[in-house]
Amino acid sequence: MKLVVNGQEREVDAPPDMPLLWVLRDVLGYTGTKFGCGMAQCGACTVHLDGKAVRACVTPVSAVGARAVTTIEGLSSDGSHPVQRAWAEVDVVQCGYCQPGQIMACAALLTANPKPTDADIDAALSGNLCRCGAYQRIRAAVHRAAELKGGA
């Protein structure tokens, strides 16, 4: 089957029930998307399908169809996406394992809601676990990303 990943069309030889997560990681080599739970409980595998955040660990590759897949590697070529810039400014990361998922979830949130409140952020990101507990800076960075995206 064919997949469009980060703007590139890729021919994929994988069983149709293989989750998109493992196709990305083990077949196509996009290891920025992380495995954390395998049942949509932690958000580490968050990617975009046509700009919307989905959990790649429970999305069979056959369900992707023609929708464009964007992974953390495709969010920007050099870390310059407003969300990534905000993350760096606020010094969010600790171990960093959950961060690709957090960043992808945040980018999708800002597309849908350019000026989220703390409550909006909590609602949108409560499915993205961070065991290091970087949550307070994640909140701050989402606000900062909204400013950067808005041209502040």
Place this chain on the structure above:
Amino acid sequence: MRAISRRELLAASGTGLVIAFVIPGRAEAFLAGPPKKAKPLPEPNAFLRIGTDETVTVLLAHSEMGQGIWTTLPFLVAEELGCDPSKIRAEHAPAAPAYVHTGFGVQMTGGSTSTWSEYERYRTVGALARELLVRAAAEEWKTNVAKLRVENGYVINGTHRASFGQLAERARALPTPTKVTLKPPEKWTLLGKPIRRLDTPEKITGRAVFGIDVHFPGMRTALVARSPVFGGTLRSFDASEARKVAGVENVVQVPSGVAVIASNAWSARLGRQALRTDWDLGPFAGMDTEKMRAEALAQSLTDGAVALSKGNVETALGKSAKRLEADYEVPYLAHAPMEPLNATVKVEGDRCDVWLGTQFQTMDQQVVAQVMGLKPEQVNIHTTFLGGGFGRRATPTSDFAREAAEVAKAAKVPVKVMWTRDDDIRGGYYRPAYHHRIEAALDGKGHPVAWKHTVVGQSILAGTPFEPMMVKNGIDETSIEGIVDSPYLAKVAARKVTLHSPKRPIPVLWWRSVGNSHTAFAVESMVDELAHAAGKDPLAFRLELLKGSPRHAKVLQTAAEHAGWGRAPPPGHARGLALHESFGSIVAQVAEVSVEPEGDIRVHRVVCAVDCGQPINPLGIEAQIQGGIAFGLGAALHSKLTFAEGRVEQSNFHDYQVLRIDEMPTVDVHIVKSHAKMGGIGEPGTPPIAPAVGNAVFALTGTRLRTLPFRLT
């Protein structure tokens, strides 16, 4: 001035200046005793490389697991070196004698020790390199070193300047100085100020390589089916269905179970599901949480091994004005780092390579060597980024490295052995459950006069290589740390602390803040109960007890002042406080809580004060305290492992709940100025949060919660 007792200058082709040396030091202060004499350094052993391209690469003797050591150690070097901070790079060091912990004598990361244990060594590396570069410039310019200065990666003499990269080759040929002078903190230009992390660029772009991301041609992925009950043994297995799964290549028995080896993780998972196994579940199969709780309660009514005894506690309890008795309980907990455990092992001839996120390089190297029949130096440990550690990646048994080696050996292929989240939650190495029974008493003036404390819980050190050093007279000191050294107890005339360490087949381990994760809860809850029983303000009552402990008192007062203690909280809210010292740092927290109509506890704000001695990176300290609170708050509100018929009942984040962002309070961190000896910061934020919240809930509702996780309904 400090003497450099051992140093070597090593040549390495094409990399410019390479410096490597080992300074034994501070060892006497540690439990493990002095490190073994360092052997001559194997090549290419080094702490610092200055490249002809001007990059300054610092090799890290500690693992980056979120705590920020990837940034701290290079900046210790940079402060003394005077390099351009934008040229700094970091790399995990290989496993080698040069990199053993300056206090523990093995290469490891843990115990909130990485910054203070390397404070001298890495600054000295920087100072030594700077001295060599200056001498090289002096030689080239035929001038006196006193006329030269260093600035931002250059050695400067009036209008002459030479970059570190230009000088590196010449510096390499010079004899090394035997003494260097380190800057006093007043002269720092980098340290002590907020330092942003060096690992951010790769971690926000997906480029950072964690163990689970390791991949090379020919590598297979394996999952292991393990006994559903700890202590169970495999009777037989039938792999015929598993082998039919597309992508499954082999199924092999290993000491820990049956490994399904496949071309990718998904196939390995499907293969393991199709595998049929028959287990002798062993004697623990009848065990459940309620039975273990009842056993612990019964044990808590009798004295255990005596850890501390001053005065006659029974007499003091008998004649006191007011007597309190309370039982505090905490459950088994998994670390649940976001990156599930994994290790990749490849053998070629008499060389073995292991890639993994580990806190325990020396053990992993020795254990893998033993499995493979190789010498430790034939095993190359490649430390990747750790997707969280919290203690789980520091197993004295090297459980996940050993298992990966066993699979690679049995299957004769390079293989990554991965754990799923279920494997992680059910796979052991837990923070043990503990039962604390405390009887305490007040005199007529409301001063505590007796404290009898019985602790019941598995020893995390029993049966490990640490047992001879850290278990004395039946006392695992990690089971009672934070009680016997509590500044409160020091002011109670009659006090006794005893310990029961029941033996169970459940693998147990240190979990962020170790024993303090439960002792702070018991001690600070009881102190609060005593304050209320005495009819005193909880802050005033504590400060009275802390009269001989000025550092503790100052930290507590700082948190209380910033929290507005004594002023009314918002309607429907209440505050609770807790103070605890661990890993050489003192932390006080004031939690402000409310209770939802359904009984859920909401923590709105935590004001925290910390005295960790000289701060190196305030930005990192704040992050560690916030994270430590989140870790402890998840356990205070949600996390719990229970057993039924010997099996762990939880399996993933839906039933093993940890803190999510919508429950994260606003945490204000205040660093108390201090000249005390430097302490740790990765763990001390965790212990006070559970008692601070419990004490706040009591202030709000009058209900005293003595069991974690808290339940009000």
